[in-house]
Amino acid sequence: MEVIKFGGDAIVAGQASLDYIENISCKAAMIVTSGPYAEQSGQLAQITNRLEKTGAKHCCFDAVEPNPEFSSILKGAELAREFQPDWIIGLGGGSALDAAKGIWVFYENPQLKGIEMDQLRTPGIIKNLRMKAHLMCIPTTSGTGSETTASVVLSDSAKNRKFSFADMRLIPDVALLSPALTSSMNGSLTANTGMDALTHAIEAYVSREATDFTDALAEKAVQMIFRYLPLAYAEPDNLEYRERMQNASCIAGMAFASAGLGIVHTIAHAFGGFFHVPHGLANAVTLPYVLNYNKVCETADRKYQRLEALCGFPDLKEAILELRKTVNIPSAMREIVNADEIFEKEIPGMLIHAFHDRCTPHNPVSPTEEDMERLMKLVYYGETE
Numbered sequence: 001m002e003v004i005k006f007g008g009d010a011i012v013a014g015q016a017s018l019d020y021i022e023n024i025s026c027k028a029a030m031i032v033t034s035g036p037y038a039e040q041s042g043q044l045a046q047i048t049n050r051l052e053k054t055g056a057k058h059c060c061f062d063a064v065e066p067n068p069e070f071s072s073i074l075k076g077a078e079l080a081r082e083f084q085p086d087w088i089i090g091l092g093g094g095s096a097l098d099a100a101k102g103i104w105v106f107y108e109n110p111q112l113k114g115i116e117m118d119q120l121r122t123p124g125i126i127k128n129l130r131m132k133a134h135l136m137c138i139p140t141t142s143g144t145g146s147e148t149t150a151s152v153v154l155s156d157s158a159k160n161r162k163f164s165f166a167d168m169r170l171i172p173d174v175a176l177l178s179p180a181l182t183s184s185m186n187g188s189l190t191a192n193t194g195m196d197a198l199t200h201a202i203e204a205y206v207s208r209e210a211t212d213f214t215d216a217l218a219e220k221a222v223q224m225i226f227r228y229l230p231l232a233y234a235e236p237d238n239l240e241y242r243e244r245m246q247n248a249s250c251i252a253g254m255a256f257a258s259a260g261l262g263i264v265h266t267i268a269h270a271f272g273g274f275f276h277v278p279h280g281l282a283n284a285v286t287l288p289y290v291l292n293y294n295k296v297c298e299t300a301d302r303k304y305q306r307l308e309a310l311c312g313f314p315d316l317k318e319a320i321l322e323l324r325k326t327v328n329i330p331s332a333m334r335e336i337v338n339a340d341e342i343f344e345k346e347i348p349g350m351l352i353h354a355f356h357d358r359c360t361p362h363n364p365v366s367p368t369e370e371d372m373e374r375l376m377k378l379v380y381y382g383e384t385e
């Protein structure tokens, strides 16, 4: 039996999509964003001006870190309890959107106060959602797909931990895609987030949980990202390219929300948790190595060949390397982290992290500890290792 849910009540796309806000029934909206950028750039005002037209009051919680800390989620939930919003609106990259989901969970479930981050994975622990508020996510990057996924990634930097949990009810009610909001991304953010979206699509495609439905989405997303990422990177102000990348990222999000991911994400999470490598960049560096590794699985290999046929590439790995070069992404983690001794010392901890990662079981090949260590070293040192 396959039970599939793609997206919430509405995915609102296109260049006038922000106007949708004027049509929602809202008394009080709490906007969750990362730092002062949304206010300084005028993005926040684009939301609040529209909310004011509906008569809704609003407040903003902007204390979300690049990798949202569990402690910040709890602070945001405090504000929500005081302000009593009937909409929570995440505005920003994946961190802001994940933080909005996390705050929503604690706002709706005051009984969770005092629990440890890891307990959020306990089945049935999230009792209520949508009793107090709806959730809207407005991405300002094109990569995480968080606006349409059921998962939340949180960090506990004191413990070098990144932690994720998921629940299908966490898929936002409204995913609002406004391409103009993504045009302020600089080149490296465009590249990193775009490569994250590509990784979502490819990992969902070869996941053990892939279905005909998720394959259709993943194939479309892969084709769009190969075509439009270099264009959006070269012409950042072109809203058509931005729109295509934003849509592709959301489509890839729908694919992996159902199919899951794989060990590219596992390894990226480890490098993110231990060395604070930005998520999309870590995926971009890791993807070709894992693709090679997964080829021992016949089904995965056949699917890679199918993507080659669809995109017209003689070799998928070479196409990824080429794309990576076009958008100026390095080929080994060492070029980013450059801390050989610390890396070697942290490997045992990273391996433990990797085998606790929710993405690992979905990978088409089940890695042994030796496999995982070898892959991590390849990713760190590059092909010469």
Ligand SMILES: [Fe+2]
Pocket (backbone or CB within 6 Å): 144, 196, 200, 265, 279, 283
């Ligand atoms: Fe990702």
